[in-house]
Amino acid sequence: xxxxxxxxxxxxxxxxxxxxxxxxxxxxxxxxxxxxxxxxxxxxxxxxxxxxxxxxxxxxxxxxxxxxxxxxxxxxxxxxxxxxxxxxxxxxxxxxxxxxxxxxxxxxxxxxxxxxxxxxxxxxxxxxxxxxxxxxxxxxxxxxxxxxxxxxxxxxxxxxxxxxxxxxxxxxxxxxxxxxxxxxxxxxxxxxxxxxxxxxxxxxxxxxxxxxxxxxxxxxxxxxxxxxxxxxxxxxxxxxxxxxxxxxxxxxxxxxxxxxxxxxxxxxxxxxxxxxxxxxxxxxxxxxxxxxxxxxxxxxxxxxxxxxxxxxxxxxxxxxxxxxxxxxxxxxxxxxxxxxxxxxxxxxxxxxxxxxxxxxxxxxxxxxxxxxxxxxxxxxxxxxxxxxxxxxxxxxxxxxxxxxxxxxxxxxxxxxxxxxxxxxxxx
Amino acid sequence: xxxxxxxxxxxxxxxxxxxxxxxxxxxxxxxxxxxxxxxxxxxxxxxxxxxxxxxxxxxxxxxxxxxxxxxxxxxxxxxxxxxxxxxxxxxxxxxxxxxxxxxxxxxxxxxxxxxxxxxxxxxxxxxxxxxxxxxxxxxxxxxxxxxxxxxxxxxxxxxxxxxxxxxxxxxxxxxxxxxxxxxxxxxxxxxxxxxxxxxxxxxxxxxxxxxxxxxxxxxxxxxxxxxxxxxxxxxxxxxxxxxxxxxxxxxxxxxxxxxxxxxxxxxxxxxxxxxxxxxxxxxxxxxxxxxxxxxxxxxxxxxxxxxxxxxxxxxxxxxxxxxxxxxxxxxxxxxxxxxxxxxxxxxxxxxxxxxxxxxxxxxxxxxxxxxxxxxxxxxxxxxxxxxxxxxxxxxxxxxxxxxxxxxxxxxxxxxxxxxxxxxxxxx
Numbered sequence: 001x002x003x004x005x006x007x008x009x010x011x012x013x014x015x016x017x018x019x020x021x022x023x024x025x026x027x028x029x030x031x032x033x034x035x036x037x038x039x040x041x042x043x044x045x046x047x048x049x050x051x052x053x054x055x056x057x058x059x060x061x062x063x064x065x066x067x068x069x070x071x072x073x074x075x076x077x078x079x080x081x082x083x084x085x086x087x088x089x090x091x092x093x094x095x096x097x098x099x100x101x102x103x104x105x106x107x108x109x110x111x112x113x114x115x116x117x118x119x120x121x122x123x124x125x126x127x128x129x130x131x132x133x134x135x136x137x138x139x140x141x142x143x144x145x146x147x148x149x150x151x152x153x154x155x156x157x158x159x160x161x162x163x164x165x166x167x168x169x170x171x172x173x174x175x176x177x178x179x180x181x182x183x184x185x186x187x188x189x190x191x192x193x194x195x196x197x198x199x200x201x202x203x204x205x206x207x208x209x210x211x212x213x214x215x216x217x218x219x220x221x222x223x224x225x226x227x228x229x230x231x232x233x234x235x236x237x238x239x240x241x242x243x244x245x246x247x248x249x250x251x252x253x254x255x256x257x258x259x260x261x262x263x264x265x266x267x268x269x270x271x272x273x274x275x276x277x278x279x280x281x282x283x284x285x286x287x288x289x290x291x292x293x294x295x296x297x298x299x300x301x302x303x304x305x306x307x308x309x310x311x312x313x314x315x316x317x318x319x320x321x322x323x324x325x326x327x328x329x330x331x332x333x334x335x336x337x338x339x340x341x342x343x344x345x346x347x348x349x350x351x352x353x354x355x356x357x358x359x360x361x362x363x364x365x366x367x368x369x370x371x372x373x374x375x376x377x378x379x380x381x382x383x384x385x386x387x388x389x390x391x392x393x394x395x396x397x398x399x400x401x402x403x404x405x406x407x408x409x410x411x412x413x414x415x416x417x418x419x420x421x422x423x424x425x426x427x
Numbered sequence: 428x429x430x431x432x433x434x435x436x437x438x439x440x441x442x443x444x445x446x447x448x449x450x451x452x453x454x455x456x457x458x459x460x461x462x463x464x465x466x467x468x469x470x471x472x473x474x475x476x477x478x479x480x481x482x483x484x485x486x487x488x489x490x491x492x493x494x495x496x497x498x499x500x501x502x503x504x505x506x507x508x509x510x511x512x513x514x515x516x517x518x519x520x521x522x523x524x525x526x527x528x529x530x531x532x533x534x535x536x537x538x539x540x541x542x543x544x545x546x547x548x549x550x551x552x553x554x555x556x557x558x559x560x561x562x563x564x565x566x567x568x569x570x571x572x573x574x575x576x577x578x579x580x581x582x583x584x585x586x587x588x589x590x591x592x593x594x595x596x597x598x599x600x601x602x603x604x605x606x607x608x609x610x611x612x613x614x615x616x617x618x619x620x621x622x623x624x625x626x627x628x629x630x631x632x633x634x635x636x637x638x639x640x641x642x643x644x645x646x647x648x649x650x651x652x653x654x655x656x657x658x659x660x661x662x663x664x665x666x667x668x669x670x671x672x673x674x675x676x677x678x679x680x681x682x683x684x685x686x687x688x689x690x691x692x693x694x695x696x697x698x699x700x701x702x703x704x705x706x707x708x709x710x711x712x713x714x715x716x717x718x719x720x721x722x723x724x725x726x727x728x729x730x731x732x733x734x735x736x737x738x739x740x741x742x743x744x745x746x747x748x749x750x751x752x753x754x755x756x757x758x759x760x761x762x763x764x765x766x767x768x769x770x771x772x773x774x775x776x777x778x779x780x781x782x783x784x785x786x787x788x789x790x791x792x793x794x795x796x797x798x799x800x801x802x803x804x805x806x807x808x809x810x811x812x813x814x815x816x817x818x819x820x821x822x823x824x825x826x827x828x829x830x831x832x833x834x835x836x837x838x839x840x841x842x843x844x845x846x847x848x849x850x851x852x853x854x
Contacts, residue, residue, distance in 0.1 A: 021717055025575050032574050032759050129572070135718040137572030144571065145556070145564030147459050148452050148738030273724060276703050290448055290731035291562040297700060298721030308718040311575030325750045332459050 001030065004318055005040040007067035007098070009089060010080030011060075014103055014130070015042065016053040017307025018077055023054070025311075033318045040073055041066055043080075064089050068096045075317050077310055078102040087111050094118050094126070099326060101313040103130035103306055109204035113217050116329055123327035125320055127313035132205045133158050133282040135305025136298040137312060142212045142286065143331055149288035151213040155251040156284035157277050158205040160300035161196035162228050162248040164188045164280045166265075170236050170245065176229065188280050198227035199248065199263040206250035206261050213252060213286070214259050215335040222339055226264035235352050235420050238380070238392050239267050244350075245275040246422065253340075260340035267350050267424040273297075342400040348377065348424040349403055353391040354384060356415030365391065365416065368409035374398045394424060428457065431745055432467040434494035434525070436516060437507030438487075441530055441557070442469065443480040444734025445504055450481070452738075460745045468494055470507075491516050495523045502744050504737055505529040514538050521545050521553070526753060528740040530557035530733055536631035540644050543756055550754035552747055554740035559632045560585050560709040562732025563725040564739060569639045569713065570758055576715035578640040582678040583711035584704050585632040587727035588623035589655050589675040591615045591707045593692075597663050597672065603656065615707050625654035626675065626690040633677035633688050640679060640713070641686050642762040649766055653691035662779050662847050665807070665819050666694050671777075672702040673849065680767075687767035694777050694851040700724075769827040775804065775851040776830055780818040781811060783842030792818065792843065795836035801825045821851060 006022075008015055022029070022037060030036055041059045043066070059066070067073055076098045078086055086107045090100055100119065102108065108115070108128050119126035129139050133156070142151070157163050161183060168179040180197065183189035195201045203223040210218055228248050239246050244267035252261045268275040273295050277283040282300030287293050299305040320326040355361050362381070369376065377394040384390040398406075403421065410418050433449075435442055449456070449464060457463055468486045470493070486493070494500055503525045505513055513534045517527055527546065529535065535542075535555050546553035556566050560583070569578070584590050588610060595606040607624065610616035622628045630650040637645055655675050666673050671694035679688045695702040700722050704710040709727030714720050726732040747753040782788050789808070796803065804821040811817040825833075830848065837845050 017717075021575055025577060025717075028577065028760070029575055031761070136721060137568055140571050141564055141568055144567050144743065145736070145739045147742045148448055148456055149735050150452060150455065271703075273700070273703060276698075276700060288735065290444075290452075291735040292726050292729075292732060294563060294723070294725030296721070296723055299719050302719075304717035305719060308576050308715065309572070312572045315574045316571065323750070323752045325752060333455070334458070 002035045002322070004035050004037050004074050004321065005072045006037060006314065007070070007073040007076040008039060008042040009064070009067070009076065009078045011042050011044045011051060012079065013303045014079040014306045014310065016051070017303035018079065018310050019053050019055070019058070021304065021307045021311050029315060033315055034322060035318050037314060037318065041070065043067060064092065067098070068092050073098060074321065075099045075101065075314060077314070078104055079310070083107050083110055087115070090115060091118060094122050094124050097122055097124060099125040099317045101310055101317065102128045103310055104128070105131040105201070105204040105208060109207040109220065112208065112211065120327055120329065125317045125326045127316060127330050129313050130306045130309035132208050133284055134160070134299055134301040135308055136282055136284060136296050136300070137309065138284045138296050139208070139212055139330065140312070141296060146286065146288055146291070147333070149290045151254070151286060151288050153251070153253045153287040154209050154213045154284065155249055155253070155274070157247055157274060157282050158250050158284065158300065159196055159202040159248060160280035160282055161189045161193060162202070163277065163282070165197070166228060166231070166236070166246060166248065167279045169231070169233055170240065173233060173237070175233055176231055197229050199225040202248060202250045202263045206252055206263055209250070209284070210252045210259060210261050212331045212333070214254065214337055215333040216259055216337040218259070218261060218339070222261065224262040224264070228265055230419070231265050232352070232419060234390065238352070239350065242394065243270055244268060244424065245270050247274060247277070249274070255340040255344050258338045258340040258344070260345045265420070265422045267422055269425060269427045272425070342404065345400040346397045348397050348426070349395045350420065350422045350424050351393045351395070351410070351418065352420035353410065354417040354419055355389045355391050357387055357389050358415060361415060362391070364413050365410065368413065369406060371409060372398070372402045372405040374402050374406050428461065428463050429749070430463045430465055431501050431748065432465050432499045433741065434497070434500040434503040435466060435469040436491070436494070436503065436505045438469050438471045438478060439506065440730045441506040441733045441737065443478070444730035445506065445737050446480050446482070446485070448731065448734045448738050456742060460742055461749060462745050464741065464745065467500055468497065470494060491519065494525070495519050500525060501748065502526045502528065502741060504741070505531055506737070510534050510537055514542070517542060518545060521549050521551050524549055524551060526552040526744045528737055528744065529555045530737055531555070532558040532628070532631040532635060536634040536647065539635065539638065547754055547756065552744045552753045554743060554757050556740050557733045557736035559635050560711055561726055561728040562735055563709055563711060563723050563727070564736065565711045565723050566635070566639050566757065567739070568723060573713065573715055573718070574760070576717045578681070578713060578715050580678070580680045580714040581636050581640045581711065582676055582680070582701070584674055584701060584709050585677050585711065585727065586623055586629040586675060587707035587709055588616045588620060589629070590704065590709070592624070593655060593658065593663070593673060593675065594706045596658070596660055597667065600660060600664070602660055603658055624656050626652040629675060629677045629690045633679055633690055636677070636711070637679045637686060637688050639758045639760070641681065641764055642760040643686055643764040645688060645766070649688065651689040651691070655692055657846070658692050659779070659846060661817065665779070666777065669821070670697055671695060671851065672697050674701060674704070676701070682767040682771050685765045685767040685771070687772045692847070692849045694849055696852060696854045699852070769831065772827040773824045775824050775853070776822045777847065777849045777851050778820045778822070778837070778845065779847035780837065781844040781846055782816045782818050784814055784816050785842060788842060789818070791840050792837065795840065796833060798836060799825070799829045799832040801829050801833050
């Protein structure tokens with residue numbers, strides 16, 4: 001039986017999972033690929049650190065050259081994280097004709113097209129299923145199963161940390177800060193959670209999903225990103241009363257043959273499948289012109305789910321090696337699309353305001369709305385404290401240009417603070 | 428650009444959808460495959476029937492030989508239905524070196540392994556993504572993304588007709604007969620709905636899913652099948668009060684390295700994702716040892732969703748033709764597993780009884796349970812009519828052997844009728 005030797009960069013959570021899974025499911029993998037897959041060398045920072053995974057027969061090194069210069073190693077799994085150093089290593093490995101599998105969304109979202117071309121030039125595969133939505137095989141599914149369809153929209157819960165926090169806030173009536181702390185204690189949020197809670201992690205994933213769904217390359221600057229740090233429990237409860245769950249959604253949408261990509265808190269009608277996705281789980285809803293709505297749900301992170309996605313990439317590379325068909329792009333669909341204009345991106349909105357209790361305030365708010373030609377669906381005013389009222393409005397559909405105008409006008413009003421301005425998905 | 432000519436058997440709903448999609452998405456398909464795909468010939472029963480799809484440039488015939496003997500035709504799509512005739516045609520086409528794509532679950536569930544070997548001998552592809560769960564790309568996902576994992580269970584709502592009927596009964600408090608009639612009026616159920624409502628259609632799909640998930644071939648006789656024709660509105664309402672939705676579930680489960688496959692009404696806790704699948708939609712929940720629970724949701728039938736799955740198969744064949752890698756099995760995972768024993772298959776159960784109002788009845792029921800060593804979780808007795816009471820029981824976990832014994836004992840009691848004996852999924 002052909003033996004294929006594998007190198008690994010990084011031995012954190014996912015790296016350990018890959019070692020474990022490859023060992024545990026050796027027989028099944030051999031029966032499918034006709035090959036024996038063996039990890040030969042793993043590059044780590046600290047050679048002396050104690051590891052809780054069986055590494056017998058595997059060489060540890062702190063030199064990437066031990067992988068680059070080893071002709072026996074055919075496939076390298078990059079699960080070390082970082083962007084610039086990982087890019088340097090991956091380039092050197094591709095130039096040494098190693099096939100690359102990475103779970104590094106930051107790397108792919110930033111340098112994906114460059115690395116894809118380098119891989120092609122060297123006849124190498126470059127796969128990265130684990131970079132989006134951990135255990136959900138969404139990228140390969142888009143490539144294989146939506147090839148004949150025209151995708152209209154991809155939207156989803158692609159960050160487990162923020163979904164965990166929002167779920168806890170909603171279910172246990174706790175503040176953002178308390179939910180974050182619990183998430184950190186349970187390991188669902190990192191010590192520095194910025195990338196997750198500010199929506200950056202979700203944005204990177206939406207960049208990759210946009211490339212797969214629409215064939216279009218966009219940069220982080222082109223994604224409108226809002227995090228969840230300013231989401232108030234009061235608004236989660238208010239939305240609930242109106243029949244919605246607030247979720248951090250990434251949305252990539254085709255509008256008049258242009259694409260709009262955003263990440264932010266969104267009101268999702270509670271009878272829609274995305275609204276039911278709880279805690280650290282992820283889900284991606286793909287709408288095709290022909291197929292309609294399909295949803296893919298599963299664990300968004302974690303050692304074994306993510307490692308399983310890495311393994312499915314390893315098996316795909318192995319099949320390509322056996323069939324001598326390596327070197328084709330993970331995603332072959334490319335189109336030159338432009339970004340949608342704010343005037344064409346239309347949603348209903350949920351506004352939540354803190355309004356100083358003084359005569360004429362509601363008139364001014366109404367005037368600000370009317371000036372932007374925006375119309376209410378409902379207005380709810382409640383007492384907030386001695387001096388302030390809470391005003392919640394949901395609107396009919398308006399363009400993002402109108403919404404910007406409304407928010408700007410509301411912010412300029414004396415005694416009015418805009419707490420929330422969230423999109424509302426249609427029922 | 429290489430032109431690949433396609434033949435089609437059958438021009439019903441799915442056939443028309445294939446013609447339409449292939450025409451509408453010509454450019455995207457060419458950009459991905461590097462080939463131009465053209466339908467050359469379609470075999471139909473009635474050459475003179477009026478068709479509501481543009482057939483310009485396509486030859487209609489009523490002779491399968493016009494496809495078998497045409498060396499230009501490389502791929503044939505079988506969407507005509509039936510088993511024996513379809514098998515004969517597919518065999519002749521495979522022997523003439525045509526790659527086959529079929530949406531015919533009855534054919535694949537019955538003769539899949541035989542046809543797979545014939546395809547391999549002829550170096551041909553045989554794909555059938557559309558045969559299970561219409562628009563949901565579940566088969567290719569299992570092949571590609573669970574190859575490194577060990578699947579423990581596949582369960583799902585794989586029949587849209589029955590899910591539509593059960594959803595209507597639950598939402599509008601109507602009887603089975605009324606919901607079926609509505610489904611027929613709306614085209615969600617056929618004039619003769621037997622195969623759907625008796626669970627046969629779902630069983631065929633579970634046979635195919637079992638083959639993909641566990642590598643095991645089973646026959647229809649090995650699937651324990653119960654339909655929904657005897658499901659009472661009262662039990663749907665009672666289950667709802669207990670926090671469950673009744674769904675027709677197919678379940679294929681690994682138990683001590685043996686497999687149990689069943690189709691029947693099951694109580695699903697209402698906060699689980701499968702419980703939220705409404706109307707004609709399908710969903711398949713795959714549990715992997717590593718990845719945990721993942722769910723794939725989408726339209727289970729319909730012209731364009733099913734046609735989209737056919738098209739994704741056509742594109743897969745086309746890629747194989749270009750790369751000269753045709754002739755490998757759709758699913759390469761094979762294991763010789765046995766069927767699980769009734770003594771090892773354990774679930775909680777929901778029993779619903781019609782009990783003649785006379786002294787000592789509850790004692791006899793309790794005795795029947797105790798004799799089988801089965802224990803209650805709860806018992807609810809309500810008045811049914813002047814002479815009868817309704818007794819609903821949920822039980823702790825018991826084996827299927829015990830459950831059979833209980834049902835047999837209950838049935839033997841004078842004045843006791845067993846209305847329902849359904850599995851209950853754990854919370």
